[in-house]
Amino acid sequence: MRTERITGGDGANIVVYSFGAGPGIVILHGGGVQERDYHRLAKALADRFTVHLYNRRGRPDSAALTGTETIGTDIGDLAAVLDHTGARSVFGHSGGGFVALRAGLSLPLERIAVYDPGLSIMGRPRFAFLDELEEAVRAGDHVRAITIAGRAVTPDSPAAKLPSAVAALISRLFLRTPIGRRFEALMPTIPPEVRRIAEHDGPATDYAGITADVLLAAGARSPRYFTENCEAVAAAIPCGRAIVIPGASHNTANIAPKRFVEPFAAFFAGGQVLEAP
Known part of the structure; x- marks a missing residue:
């Protein structure tokens, strides 16, 4: 490299x-x-x-x-x-x-x-989740943020239909992994990038x-x-x-x-x- x-x-x-x-x-x-x-x-x-x-x-x-x-x-x-x-x-x-x-x-x-x-x-897709995601990231509630993002990206998956408490537990465990910690560090980049996509709907x-x-x-x-x-x-x-x-x-x-x-x-x-x- x-x-x-x-x-x-x-x-x-x-x-x-x-x-x-x-x-x-x-x-x-x-x-x-x-x-x-x-x-x-x-x-x-x-x-x-x-x-x-x-x-x-x-x-x-x-x-x-x-x-x-x-x-x-x-x-x-x-x-x-x-x-x-x-x-x-x-x-x-x-x-x-x-x-x-x-x-x-x-x-x-x-x-x-x-x-x-x-x-x-x-x-298509809908971005109804975006305001809630931005709020969670601003509040530093990364468990909630990643739960929202995961359900939004794969809305029809079995994981998206889990009870909120179960989904939050899975998100919490993910954020303890090396990949999850890297993802958490980059969380502030996600809402503005998604917002730009939503603003270019057409x-x-x-x-x-x-x-x-x-x-x-x-x-x-x-x-x-x-x-x-x-x-x-x-x-x-x-x-x-x-x-x-x-x-x-x-x-x-x-x-x-x-x-x-x-x-x-x-x-x-x-x-x-x-x-x-």
Whole structure:
């Protein structure tokens, strides 16, 4: 892994981590996590591509949150990374997928792949939980916050239907794990990122101006709204395609098994994308 420090357009510090050799790809991480959670994916692609990662704001080694951030802030940071690395391909997961697609409207990208992108298309999904989530995070009630967030992301799962006391106990136990403690440290980044997605609710045609080749992938085990939004946006983009990855859940991007990686590797290489069996 190679590490470089660069400066964003507004003077913010950005640390870029790079793996491999070949055509460049920038990975945009999701919400509540950081670039380190995508090293498996980066290494899986590194035999064919140069893969660059960086932390979005509010994470370790990135600029602190000021409360003034907008989607333009995220796009500006990505533009600085693209300019420094020369990469013209982007992979975005969850909230990072939202940034990638919004960036496709203005940045000189050639290929954009997203997995379970955090989009709001004509009120799908609903963000009725957001005010309550913001309140819980402001109060420092992270058990309540993670319970709210978990139920909101997977509203139809058995876990989302558990009694409140049981759900809170599971959240409390999760926050005692190493992954949970990292997630808790990043809790303040989640509400503003979700708020930006909610504020950009609209028709799929909002993304029709993207001229890059776009692959929109959803997990077969992820909430249904990811597949529905991917299909809607793919139909609206001139060079868009939607696929469903069998057996994959929302967090499969972080585990990066071969069956998950191959459709994206084929897409970035310019070959035919085959859905995993």
